[in-house]
Amino acid sequence: MSLPLNIDASGRWMRTEGAADSDVVVSSRVRLARNLNELPFPHVAATDVLKAVREQVTQAAQSSKLLQKAHHIRLEDLSDVEKQVLIERHLINQRLLESKIASVIVEQEEIISVMVNEEDHLRMQALEPGLAMIDTWRLTDTLDNELEGALDYAFRPDVGYCTACPTNVGTGMRASVLVHLPGLVETKQIDKVLKAVSHLGLAVRGFYGEGTEPMSNFFQISNQITLSRAEEEIVDNIEKITKQIASKEREARKWLYSENHLRVEDTIFRAWGILRHARLLSSKESMNLLSSLRLGVYYKLIPDITPQMLNELFVLIQPAHLCVASGKDLQAEDRDVARAELIRARLRMKAAG
Amino acid sequence: MSLPLNIDASGRWMRTEGAADSDVVVSSRVRLARNLNELPFPHVAATDVLKAVREQVTQAAQSSKLLQKAHHIRLEDLSDVEKQVLIERHLINQRLLESKIASVIVEQEEIISVMVNEEDHLRMQALEPGLAMIDTWRLTDTLDNELEGALDYAFRPDVGYCTACPTNVGTGMRASVLVHLPGLVETKQIDKVLKAVSHLGLAVRGFYGEGTEPMSNFFQISNQITLSRAEEEIVDNIEKITKQIASKEREARKWLYSENHLRVEDTIFRAWGILRHARLLSSKESMNLLSSLRLGVYYKLIPDITPQMLNELFVLIQPAHLCVASGKDLQAEDRDVARAELIRARLRMKAAG
Numbered sequence: 189m190s191l192p193l194n195i196d197a198s199g200r201w202m203r204t205e206g207a208a209d210s211d212v213v214v215s216s217r218v219r220l221a222r223n224l225n226e227l228p229f230p231h232v233a234a235t236d237v238l239k240a241v242r243e244q245v246t247q248a249a250q251s252s253k254l255l256q257k258a259h260h261i262r263l264e265d266l267s268d269v270e271k272q273v274l275i276e277r278h279l280i281n282q283r284l285l286e287s288k289i290a291s292v293i294v295e296q297e298e299i300i301s302v303m304v305n306e307e308d309h310l311r312m313q314a315l316e317p318g319l320a321m322i323d324t325w326r327l328t329d330t331l332d333n334e335l336e337g338a339l340d341y342a343f344r345p346d347v348g349y350c351t352a353c354p355t356n357v358g359t360g361m362r363a364s365v366l367v368h369l370p371g372l373v374e375t376k377q378i379d380k381v382l383k384a385v386s387h388l389g390l391a392v393r394g395f396y397g398e399g400t401e402p403m404s405n406f407f408q409i410s411n412q413i414t415l416s417r418a419e420e421e422i423v424d425n426i427e428k429i430t431k432q433i434a435s436k437e438r439e440a441r442k443w444l445y446s447e448n449h450l451r452v453e454d455t456i457f458r459a460w461g462i463l464r465h466a467r468l469l470s471s472k473e474s475m476n477l478l479s480s481l482r483l484g485v486y487y488k489l490i491p492d493i494t495p496q497m498l499n500e501l502f503v504l505i506q507p508a509h510l511c512v513a514s515g516k517d518l519q520a521e522d523r524d525v526a527r528a529e530l531i532r533a534r535l536r537m538k539a540a541g
Numbered sequence: 542m543s544l545p546l547n548i549d550a551s552g553r554w555m556r557t558e559g560a561a562d563s564d565v566v567v568s569s570r571v572r573l574a575r576n577l578n579e580l581p582f583p584h585v586a587a588t589d590v591l592k593a594v595r596e597q598v599t600q601a602a603q604s605s606k607l608l609q610k611a612h613h614i615r616l617e618d619l620s621d622v623e624k625q626v627l628i629e630r631h632l633i634n635q636r637l638l639e640s641k642i643a644s645v646i647v648e649q650e651e652i653i654s655v656m657v658n659e660e661d662h663l664r665m666q667a668l669e670p671g672l673a674m675i676d677t678w679r680l681t682d683t684l685d686n687e688l689e690g691a692l693d694y695a696f697r698p699d700v701g702y703c704t705a706c707p708t709n710v711g712t713g714m715r716a717s718v719l720v721h722l723p724g725l726v727e728t729k730q731i732d733k734v735l736k737a738v739s740h741l742g743l744a745v746r747g748f749y750g751e752g753t754e755p756m757s758n759f760f761q762i763s764n765q766i767t768l769s770r771a772e773e774e775i776v777d778n779i780e781k782i783t784k785q786i787a788s789k790e791r792e793a794r795k796w797l798y799s800e801n802h803l804r805v806e807d808t809i810f811r812a813w814g815i816l817r818h819a820r821l822l823s824s825k826e827s828m829n830l831l832s833s834l835r836l837g838v839y840y841k842l843i844p845d846i847t848p849q850m851l852n853e854l855f856v857l858i859q860p861a862h863l864c865v866a867s868g869k870d871l872q873a874e875d876r877d878v879a880r881a882e883l884i885r886a887r888l889r890m891k892a893a894g
Binding site: 450451453454457458460461462463464465466467468521525528 | 803
């Protein structure tokens with residue numbers, strides 16, 4: 189099969205227009221871990237059990253309104269590069285690839301997705317642009333209720349939802365925001381801020397979640413604790429802390445510009461010049477330059493470029509997207525060429541001069 | 542006084558259009574050292590002697606056809622920054638500033654100039670675009686003959702012209718070319734080539750002559766020996782060796798492009814992007830980027846930019862030129878701003894997109 193997604197464009201979570209606090213907050217995400225009652229967790233389950241789980245979840249999804257027009261994608265039907273595309277779009281993670289019988293159910297706009305047979309039988313996710321924790325939580329909650337009508341979840345009144353990993357027991361919920369903090373990094377306040385965030389019980393991770401390094405001033409902030417706290421409380425807490433971080437980030441941006449606007453402009457316009465002219469761009473360099481450009485858009489220095497275009501580029505320049513777009517298995521240097529071409533084309537479309 | 546030169550534009554020596562081998566050879570220069578008979582050399586001469594020398598040379602210049610419309614510029618009439626402008630235009634050197642009574646006679650197109658009371662009483666120079674050693678030599682020779690009609694040169698039949706420094710005794714001539722060798726630098730052949738050049742009795746120096754470092758792939762190649770060799774022979778020798786270097790440089794450029802045109806293009810287009818967008822540019826970085834751009838013009842990658850524009854920029858972006866153009870004594874960061882503005886304006890004038 190080929191992927192049923194339009195990989196030349198982004199999922200709706202990247203379309204930040206009108207989204208709250210989108211100058212700092214790229215996206216909000218909530219995921220719930222659920223398991224089916226009296227069946228072993230995926231990593232210890234036999235193949236026929238995994239098949240039975242997938243069958244049950246597929247059936248249940250068909251009764252869900254939110255997943256009415258969703259794509260059901262079985263991982264065994266995908267090439268390696270197509271699997272990577274799903275990772276790059278934040279629809280699945282590396283872990284799902286290790287499962288023998290796995291699939292992902294992706295709602296058309298890519299706001300909602302459900303991984304089947306990852307660490308838990310179900311991992312449902314909602315991903316929205318900007319700061320929208322409450323909304324995102326309500327969406328997963330609705331989905332959870334719809335599926336619960338058709339599935340028998342493993343649940344114990346004393347602890348809550350049972351999960352394969354104890355860190356998820358209880359609500360089974362992980363809520364996170366992806367934030368862009370160039371101001372706090374540049375003013376060297378980032379360590380202090382991230383330390384404060386972690387004292388508040390939140391974890392900080394990189395662009396692609398657990399185990400990945402923070403990159404190009406993007407950070408993922410999420411809850412650590414899933415037990416003995418109400419979901420609304422967790423979500424509300426992250427929303428409030430993120431608002432505070434966003435406010436600190438804006439102060440830092442303002443200070444940086446007033447302190448030495450020439451240096452700020454120089455960095456941003458150089459990034460703009462290189463992105464629009466380079467013939468070879470590595471993923472890492474592109475991310476760094478696009479991060480600068482994103483700040484340039486905030487300062488209104490770069491006309492006609494929107495945060496949304498940049499959010500989209502962050503995904504579309506990843507290796508697997510480039511390979512699928514070109515229809516070829518590109519080697520590293522060929523990807524650098526394709527990446528530079530894509531960026532030039534996208535940025536030229538919108539801006540002249 | 543203010544300088545009688547148009548410092549927004551270049552001397553004619555920078556206008557390489559139609560000049561021979563100007564893809565590699567920026568300019569050709571010949572200078573002759575002459576002293577007046579029975580007068581002490583400038584560094585040991587009393588002020589009244591220096592004054593008398595200047596008077597005599599000024600008179601003699603008025604009888605010269607080549608210097609008919611020349612500017613007579615006395616260094617004591619200039620501000621420090623104006624003196625630096627003359628250095629940046631290759632019309633005088635640092636040494637002349639140490640002289641108590643010094644001047645420079647500059648022909649309108651800046652092809653011909655005569656320093657008075659530098660290391661020797663007279664240092665006459667002709668500077669032409671491209672590879673034009675013979676022409677340049679003939680020009681200085683004609684000037685020399687014109688002045689010799691009005692001055693009594695210190696000359697001994699056994700050794701030739703007497704000079705303050707023994708390395709100039711004999712012909713008193715130094716002939717040099719300024720060459721741009723990015724291909725030989727990039728292919729790491731440069732050391733071998735320069736060693737061969739020095740075995741042939743030529744010296745290699747930086748952009749601003751003796752004591753300066755080679756910079757941005759520009760090298761000055763000149764004769765070492767002034768004694769017991771005919772001028773035409775010296776000049777002819779440099780011309781021939783430069784032709785060989787130019788041919789090796791072109792081979793290297795061709796090889797580089799065929800070997801990895803993407804990497805070549807990437808370097809050139811990045812330079813182009815940065816030069817057209819940066820807000821702060823140091824002198825050194827600008828020179829390096831303009832050097833890349835010059836190669837881009839050679840490869841016909843950058844439309845509408847001529848080597849002449851770049852030669853001009855190499856001079857106009859120097860500190861003193863920037864100060865005089867702005868009418869202010871700019872500090873380092875202000876110069877970086879002014880330099881970036883000038884480069885953006887000049888490159889934008891000629892190119893869109």
